[in-house]
Amino acid sequence: NAGVTQTPKFRVLKTGQSMTLLCAQDMNHEYMYWYRQDPGMGLRLIHYSVGEGTTAKGEVPDGYNVSRLKKQNFLLGLESAAPSQTSVYFCASDFRNSGRIGGQFFGPGTRLTVL
Amino acid sequence: DQQVKQNSPSLSVQEGRISILNCDYTNSMFDYFLWYKKYPAEGPTFLISISSIKDKNEDGRFTVFLNKSAKHLSLHIVPSQPGDSAVYFCAASAVVSAGGTSYGKLTFGQGTILTVHP
Numbered sequence: 001n002a003g004v005t006q007t008p009k010f011r012v013l014k015t016g017q018s019m020t021l022l023c024a025q026d027m028n029h030e031y032m033y034w035y036r037q038d039p040g041m042g043l044r045l046i047h048y049s050v051g052e053g054t055t056a057k058g059e060v061p062d063g064y065n066v067s068r069l070k071k072q073n074f075l076l077g078l079e080s081a082a083p084s085q086t087s088v089y090f091c092a093s094d095f096r097n098s099g100r101i102g103g104q105f106f107g108p109g110t111r112l113t114v115l
Numbered sequence: 116d117q118q119v120k121q122n123s124p125s126l127s128v129q130e131g132r133i134s135i136l137n138c139d140y141t142n143s144m145f146d147y148f149l150w151y152k153k154y155p156a157e158g159p160t161f162l163i164s165i166s167s168i169k170d171k172n173e174d175g176r177f178t179v180f181l182n183k184s185a186k187h188l189s190l191h192i193v194p195s196q197p198g199d200s201a202v203y204f205c206a207a208s209a210v211v212s213a214g215g216t217s218y219g220k221l222t223f224g225q226g227t228i229l230t231v232h233p
Binding site: 106 | 119157158160161164208220222225
C-alpha cells in the first residue's frame with residue numbers, strides 16, 4: 001500500500017497563478033483533510049471531506065477550493081495564488097473519524113512558494 | 116487564540132536519558148489527545164494517544180501523561196535514542212458538527228524539535 005500520496009512535492013507560483021494539489025489514498029478511508037503548516041504554527045485545517053461528493057470548510061478556507069469526485073482523491077485548488085499561501089500543505093485521511101483516537105494518516109507534504 | 120500550545124520550541128537530550136515534551140491546552144471540550152512525530156520532508160506520523168478519562172497511557176518507550184485539572188499533557192520517551200530526533204506535535208481532538216455531519220477536529224500545537232545526542 002502506498003498510503004497517502006501527494007502531487008507535486010514542490011511548486012513555485014507567481015502571484016495570481018492557479019494550481020491544483022492532488023491527494024490520493026489507497027486505504028479506502030472515508031474522511032480526508034487538507035492542512036497547511038507555517039513556521040511557528042501547528043497544522044491548521046483548510047477543508048475536509050467526510051465522503052465522496054461532500055466537502056466542508058475548516059479553520060482557514062479562504063482562497064482555497066476543494067473537490068472529492070472520487071473516494072480515493074481529494075483535490076485542493078488555489079484559483080489566484082497569493083504570497084500568504086506560501087506554506088507546506090499536508091493531506092490526511094482516516095476511517096470514519098478513527099483518526100481522532102488513533103491518528104490520521106498523513107501524506108509527505110507539498111512545499112508551495114508564491115512569489 | 117491558540118488552544119493548544121507547546122511552549123518549548125526545542126529540546127536537547129543525551130542518548131539514554133529521558134525526554135519530556137510538554138503541551139498545554141485551554142478547551143475543556145477536547146476529549147482525546149495525541150502525539151505525532153515528524154521527520155524532515157515527511158508527513159507527521161501518529162505516535163500515541165490518550166483519552167480524557169485516563170491519566171496515563173504507555174506504549175513501549177513512550178508514555179503520555181494527562182493532567183486535566185492543569186490542562187496539561189506530556190510525552191515521556193525513555194530511554195531516548197538518536198532516531199527519536201524529530202519534531203513532535205501534540206494535538207487535541209473534539210467532535211465538531213457542521214452542516215449535518217460531524218468529524219473529530221484535530222487542533223495542533225506548534226511543535227517541539229527534539230534532538231537526541233549520541
